[in-house]
Amino acid sequence: MNMKPELLAPAGDLDRLKVAITYGADAVFIGGQQYGLRSRAGNFTRSEMEEAVSFAAMHGAKVYVAANMIAHPGDAEGAADFFRMLEEIGISAAIISDPGLIEIARESAPDLPIHLSTQASTTNSEALAFWKEEGIERVVLAREVSLQEIKQMKDKVDIELETFIQGAMCMSYSGRCTLSNHMAERDANRGGCAQSCRWDYTLEEQNRKFVMGAADMMMLRHIPELIESGIDSFKIEGRMKSAYYVATVVRIYRQVIDRFLEEGERFRFDPAWEAELRDAMTRETSTGFYFGEPAIADLQRKRRARKTFLGRVVGTDGTAGRVRVEPRNAFSVGDEVHCFGPAMESVVLCVRSITTLEGERIERAATPMRHVYVELDHPLGEDWFLTSKG
Amino acid sequence: MEVRYSVTPFDEKQAQRLLEAGASDLVLGIERLTLRSPGYFSREEMRNITAQAHGAEATVTVRCNALLDEGGVGLFRKELSFLEEIGVDRLLLLDVGAIHIWRTSGCRIPFYVDGETVLTSAEQCRFFTRIGAQGAILSRELTEKEISRIKEGCDANIMVQAFGHTCLHHSKRKLLTIHGTKSKERIREAKTGKSYPVEENAMGTHVYSAEVLLLDDRRFEELGIEELLLDGNAMDREEYEYLICKILRHELLAEDLRTSGMDFGTGFFGREETVR
Numbered sequence: 001m002n003m004k005p006e007l008l009a010p011a012g013d014l015d016r017l018k019v020a021i022t023y024g025a026d027a028v029f030i031g032g033q034q035y036g037l038r039s040r041a042g043n044f045t046r047s048e049m050e051e052a053v054s055f056a057a058m059h060g061a062k063v064y065v066a067a068n069m070i071a072h073p074g075d076a077e078g079a080a081d082f083f084r085m086l087e088e089i090g091i092s093a094a095i096i097s098d099p100g101l102i103e104i105a106r107e108s109a110p111d112l113p114i115h116l117s118t119q120a121s122t123t124n125s126e127a128l129a130f131w132k133e134e135g136i137e138r139v140v141l142a143r144e145v146s147l148q149e150i151k152q153m154k155d156k157v158d159i160e161l162e163t164f165i166q167g168a169m170c171m172s173y174s175g176r177c178t179l180s181n182h183m184a185e186r187d188a189n190r191g192g193c194a195q196s197c198r199w200d201y202t203l204e205e206q207n208r209k210f211v212m213g214a215a216d217m218m219m220l221r222h223i224p225e226l227i228e229s230g231i232d233s234f235k236i237e238g239r240m241k242s243a244y245y246v247a248t249v250v251r252i253y254r255q256v257i258d259r260f261l262e263e264g265e266r267f268r269f270d271p272a273w274e275a276e277l278r279d280a281m282t283r284e285t286s287t288g289f290y291f292g293e294p295a296i297a298d299l300q301r302k303r304r305a306r307k308t309f310l311g312r313v314v315g316t317d318g319t320a321g322r323v324r325v326e327p328r329n330a331f332s333v334g335d336e337v338h339c340f341g342p343a344m345e346s347v348v349l350c351v352r353s354i355t356t357l358e359g360e361r362i363e364r365a366a367t368p369m370r371h372v373y374v375e376l377d378h379p380l381g382e383d384w385f386l387t388s389k390g
Numbered sequence: 391m392e393v394r395y396s397v398t399p400f401d402e403k404q405a406q407r408l409l410e411a412g413a414s415d416l417v418l419g420i421e422r423l424t425l426r427s428p429g430y431f432s433r434e435e436m437r438n439i440t441a442q443a444h445g446a447e448a449t450v451t452v453r454c455n456a457l458l459d460e461g462g463v464g465l466f467r468k469e470l471s472f473l474e475e476i477g478v479d480r481l482l483l484l485d486v487g488a489i490h491i492w493r494t495s496g497c498r499i500p501f502y503v504d505g506e507t508v509l510t511s512a513e514q515c516r517f518f519t520r521i522g523a524q525g526a527i528l529s530r531e532l533t534e535k536e537i538s539r540i541k542e543g544c545d546a547n548i549m550v551q552a553f554g555h556t557c558l559h560h561s562k563r564k565l566l567t568i569h570g571t572k573s574k575e576r577i578r579e580a581k582t583g584k585s586y587p588v589e590e591n592a593m594g595t596h597v598y599s600a601e602v603l604l605l606d607d608r609r610f611e612e613l614g615i616e617e618l619l620l621d622g623n624a625m626d627r628e629e630y631e632y633l634i635c636k637i638l639r640h641e642l643l644a645e646d647l648r649t650s651g652m653d654f655g656t657g658f659f660g661r662e663e664t665v666r
Contacts, residue, residue, distance in 0.1 A: 071511045072532070072664055073539035100513025119508070124458045126487030133490075142457070144562040149460050173457060177559045178507050181531050181658075182599065183579065187665050189508060197559070200580035203571060210569060210577045212561075212597075289562070296568045 004261055005226070006233040008064070008162065009250045012240055014048050017063070018055055019243045022383055023342050024254030027062040028052075029095060031239060034082055035067035035075075037119070037191050046085060053090045062092035066239075067105075068117035070098050070175065070189035080108035087112040093137065097175065106135060113137040115162065119175035119189070123149075128157040138162055140235065143169055143217070147290045151229045160232040165219040166249055167237025169288060171197040171212050198300060213300030218285035220274050223256045224267060244309040244328075244385050248280040251340065276346075279307040279390050307387040310337055311365070313380050317373060321352070325365070325374045325386065332364040339376070341384035348389060349376040393607050396451060396549065396619045397634055400429040400627040405439045409446040411635040416443050416450050417482070417619070422465055423454045425484070425506075426557065426589065426596050428622035428630065437476045449479035455504040456593055457562075458485050470497050482527065493522055500524045502549060506557070507531060512543025519546045527619065530556040530603065531658045531665070538613050547616060552605040553637065554621035554630075555587060555598035556657060565595040574624075587624040598624040601655035604647070609659075 009025035011017035020028050030052060031043040044052060049065070056063045065086055069075070079101055086094055087109035094112055096102050097119035105114055115138040116122060116131050123142045131139055138160035141150065145163075154161060170177060177188055179196035186192030198213035217237070219226060226234065234257070236249055252273050260267045278285070282305050286298035310331045315324040331337060333351050340346035352375040354365050365372045374386075394414035399405035405416050418436055419427025431439065440450045452473055458466060466488055473481070474497060482504040483489050492501060502525040503509065503518040510529045518526060525547030528537060541548050566573055566588065573590045577597070587598040602625070607618060620637060622630040629650060636642040647654055658665070 070508045071513065073511055073536045073543070076511065076513050098508070098511070098514060099517035100511050103513060103517050121457050121485075122487075124460055124463050124485070124487040126458070126463050126490045127485060128487075130486040130490035144457075145459070152460050171563065171565075172559050172561045175508050176506060178531050179559050179597065181665050182558050183582070183584075185665050187531070189510075190666055192666060201577045202580070203569065204576040204578045204585055206571065210565075210575075212559075212565065214563075294563055294568075298563075299568070 002227050002261060002264075003230065003232075005231055005257065006062075006162075007250065007253055007257060008233050008235045009246060010167075010236055010239040010241065011052075011246070014044070014052060016241075016243045016246050017052050019383060020246050020250050021056055021059045021061045023247045023250040025061060025250050027064060027092065027233070028056065029064040029066050029235075029239070031066050032082065032086070035069050035071075035079065035101065037066065037068050037189070037193070046089065049086075049091065050089050057090075064093045064095055064115060065091050066095045066117070067101060068095050068097045068119050069101075069191060070119070071100055072190070075190070076100060076104060079104045083109040083112055095140065102134070102136075115140060118142055118164070121173045121175060125153045125156040128153055128159050132157060132159045138232065140164075142173055144173060144289045146292065147225060147229055150231060154230045161230075162233035162235055163226070163231050164217055164237055164288075165223075165226065165234040166217055166253065167241075168283070169214040169217050169237075169286075171214045211299040214288075214294075215286035215298050215300055216281060216283040217288045218274075218277065218281070219287060219290065220253065220256060220277055221269055222287065222290065223253070224260050227257070227260060242309065243312065244387070245280055247383075247385055248340070249277065251342065252277050279387075280305055307338065307390040310386040310388060311374075312386070313382055313384040314371065315382060319375075321377060321379055322373055322375045323380050323384075324371055326369060326371055327365045328368050329388075330364060330366040331386070331388075336389050337376075338387045338389050339378075339380055339384055340387075341381055347378060349378050351375070352377060393610060393615075394617045395638060396617060397638075398428050398620070398622045399439075400622060400630070402431070402435045402439055404429070404627065404631055406442060407631060408634060408638070409443060409448055412638040413634075414448055415479075415617075416448065418450060418452050420452065420454065420469060422462060422592055423456050423458075423469060425453070425455045425457075425560065425593050426591060426623050427453055428625065428627070433472060433476075436473070436478070440476050440478055444477065451480040451482060451502075452478050453482045453504065454488055455482050455484035455506070456488075458487050463487060463491065467491050467495065470495055470499075474499055480524075483523075489521060489523075502527055502547070505529060506560075510536070510540075512540045515540060515544035515546040515548075519544065525549060525617070527551070533661050533664050534609065534613070534659050536664060537615070537659070541614055549617040549619055550605075550610065550615055550659075551603060551621055552607060552610070552618040553634070554603055554619075555624040556603055556621075557596050557598055557623065558586070559597035560594060562594040564590055566590040589624055596623070599657070601653040601657070603657045603659075604654040605656060605659055
């Protein structure tokens with residue numbers, strides 16, 4: 001009998017946290033105002049964290065806080081208060097990589113579980129045994145381990161394992177890159193990564209391109225193998241990604257996981273899932289190190305997302321088929337739009353009319369964020385997303 | 391207090407010459423257990439070098455600072471007993487898996503934690519001394535002030551890289567092989583035009599700093615730092631030996647630096663403020 005893994009989604013802010021949970025995430029990871037690695041994400045204040053925990057609890061989900069920066073002298077001042085605060089408000093775990101911060105968290109907030117961040121580059125069973133003895137509840141493995149190694153490690157040490165299944169990847173072992181420090185004056189290990197690996201380089205003697213950026217990870221097709229390997233938590237990368245991206249990714253992975261667990265040997269992968277996921281992605285994809293050493297095809301190649309994010313339903317006015325939409329890209333009366341919500345199926349609907357909040361009928365919603373009422377030939381709920389048909 | 395110089399010979403003969411020039415410590419690499427090293431040594435060579443070093447009242451440090459995979463775990467366990475048998479003086483360990491093996495095997499060779507980019511605070515040093523480390527090699531991305539605060543905040547022996555290219559990026563991917571080129575190259579960044587050495591080995595790909603770090607050892611005496619690493623990664627063997635022998639004999643002149651054709655700098659150590 002296969003164990004149901006946790007589907008863990010990123011949440012850059014409260015809105016995206018609610019979207020992730022509504023669309024099926026079992027847990028979300030967020031950043032606090034300090035100690036995280038995404039200084040440019042909309043990190044959570046204490047009151048936002050409290051609201052997040054309360055919303056998650058209502059939906060049976062968990063909230064983890066990433067505190068995975070590598071501290072320099074002075075950075076750890078205040079860390080004990082920070083971890084105590086996480087413990088007080090009921091955060092399910094702190095994700096940490098710096099051993100100094102782990103020590104502080106353990107001493108100041110003994111009831112706050114600690115997940116070891118992927119930044120700690122854990123690649124073998126002896127390291128798992130070490131962290132287990134140190135009281136770590138879960139280890140987020142380095143992206144450089146293969147599926148076969150994961151199985152071996154899982155067999156040898158009884159500790160929760162979390163691995164990345166979707167999203168952008170560091171070209172280096174995470175944390176073992178300071179290109180950004182040297183090239184952009186921003187500390188990669190303190191939230192300032194400038195993604196210098198994705199800049200343009202040439203091999204000097206040969207004067208030809210040298211690619212250091214990685215393709216994005218996508219493990220959708222391999223969910224059955226990942227579940228069978230006993231991995232406890234499947235992590236989606238992307239605290240900087242939009243609510244639309246989070247909703248798309250969580251919804252599709254949720255479908256595949258649930259369908260496989262329900263159908264077992266009868267399960268058949270539907271290529272439409274992958275097509276829909278790809279439509280929201282802007283880079284080519286790879287399975288990273290899961291099945292062996294990455295090759296040239298696993299390097300960064302940009303692609304245009306096939307679907308354009310048109311808008312999000314933010315409310316209704318009680319009129320059947322009419323919803324209030326927050327536009328992101330232009331759409332017009334008569335357009336056929338792809339709509340999806342937390343439920344499994346998506347639909348293609350025709351835009352029957354567009355009306356401003358002041359009641360003026362218009363042909364085209366062209367101003368991003370200026371709410372409009374949209375009449376469609378099917379009722380939609382709040383937090384549904386509208387995209388182009390692709 | 392006398393500063394000790396740890397040097398990284400490219401081969402056995404050079405190890406001998408560096409000892410003659412006054413090296414206090416030879417740092418050796420083992421192909422599948424060392425992240426990167428100018429020289430990788432067989433068991434026989436390590437045995438000989440250890441005997442020679444001890445004869446010259448110097449020590450031998452073996453860098454076992456790889457991130458181990460499941461295969462590497464077994465190899466490290468085997469190698470550990472051999473290193474103990476030949477009387478190696480110190481290990482450099484990075485992977486806590488390696489530290490766990492060290493601890494559970496009852497190994498008596500002292501170790502320093504070699505955290506590379508992620509060893510940046512006194513709190514971390516205290517963590518590693520609690521689990522058995524005698525000392526720590528700090529990240530190169532620290533200012534002099536930060537190093538001073540770390541030194542004051544922990545009891546660990548502190549080692550700092552004071553010479554050589556520093557590694558900025560380590561990928562497990564074989565990026566040079568993937569690009570169909572040789573295992574040592576230079577890459578140029580388009581916007582600044584700066585050129586960086588890149589090397590590939592069994593552990594993956596390593597991108598090094600454009601400049602060669604060269605720090606004044608008198609600064610370290612004031613900070614109470616006892617051990618300096620003079621690293622030869624990504625350098626030409628003869629150039630390394632020439633400059634290191636000069637440093638060890640306290641004969642390095644501005645003229646030597648000029649004629650080497652290399653760009654020297656003080657890296658993050660020389661900065662007033664830390665990069666955030």
